[in-house]
Amino acid sequence: MIVFTDLDGTLLDHGTYSHAPADATLSRLAAKGIPVVLASSKTGAEIAPLRAEIGMTDVPAIVENGAGILQPGADGSGDDSAYRRIRAALDTLPVDLRSAYQGFGDWGADGIATKTGLSNAAAALAAQRQFSEPGLWSGTDDARMVFLEHLKSQGITAQQGGRFLTLSHGATKADRMDQILTQFGNPFSIALGDAPNDLAMLHHADLGIIVQNPASPALPHQPGEDSGQIIRTNAPGPAGWAQAMTAQLDTRIT
Template identity: 35%
Template structure:
């Protein structure tokens, strides 16, 4: 007997449209997964506060991997247990202050900024800035002395932390990623006698660890129709969804459920 199926998916640009953030075009495949009781694991850089309403909308009871693997969280309806893999936010705030002092750098962490200040810096709406501020495993920061970056990275690594750059802000995080979080959840499930055949869907570089952690990676094209070049190079033999975003997601998941294979390039 083959193991039951599990689908793990990125959100923005994959299950969610990159402009409207809607999953409506994937409605048929989401319903088909639910009807067959196939677990759908959401894996995103979004915060728990951002993901919980979506999980509820999708009618899911399974775990969510939040903040790029900082933790996996069971929905409130399923007990709300949290398994932390990254570093806790309070520890990151303390570490950032120490690192900045040691490096002689001037930094402004999100937790020292008000929502209106974050909205001004990021271009987010005030409401979105408020939700983005509620990070539990990541401290985004503005670096006012850019020449100090190499030293900051070094001091972070010494503390087993990581500094990444995402557009306008730097981020201080623990060592988790989406793939480590998924592997850890699968390990715990296997411990309870539940083993799965895993399918993963993603569209961007931060999905690479997730796609490595599954049996069957599926690459979802970007809005222009091309697959992210880094992902294409990392997974030359992987199947590809036939269209970007939730339209491609829907077709790919329905094909998986029908026992079909997708084209590889």
């Protein structure tokens, strides 16, 4: 068995960012040698300390919404050439298009803290990007289409999240799941998440678990729910995560 999990609102409490309610279940998974792959929009520098906290330093993590993988033991301070290529591509754009997009690299840690509400320390980790560039578009819709076409010609794609327009070289969480599943010999896979951007990962797993998040609108009914490939938790956040994974361990692992 292998577990892929989103962080905010799933393994981490939406309000406190604590994983304490899931700690006993995480320890049980570790004792059984079951890898837990963290999958998030966070950077490697943000995820590495959390991965160490839950005892999964020797397991890869999916970072920057699938744009990259944090390798076992890495601290997120490695090769940033993919990120620098994105920044270089932005600087080849006509001035009117370039000025309408401001990203994390334009703001720096202080600006990221202001825009996101992160602490200065957390913003500094979010600024340590390797694979993708989140930012805000301030131009017209027509200009945005031209902006995206320019970037597409250089192999860069864009994904609109709840707030940021994020540029990357195109890989997704599901793509990275395939890489990691192959690495581990394609065991039975479970994925947990709470948001629309987790759905591809949930559907890609043998079992997808939608974790309740009262702070966000409930995800609509999924086709996999009719067959049992997708299930939902009754409790929110890490408490729901723990209940669901405890049930799976009790059922599938002796």
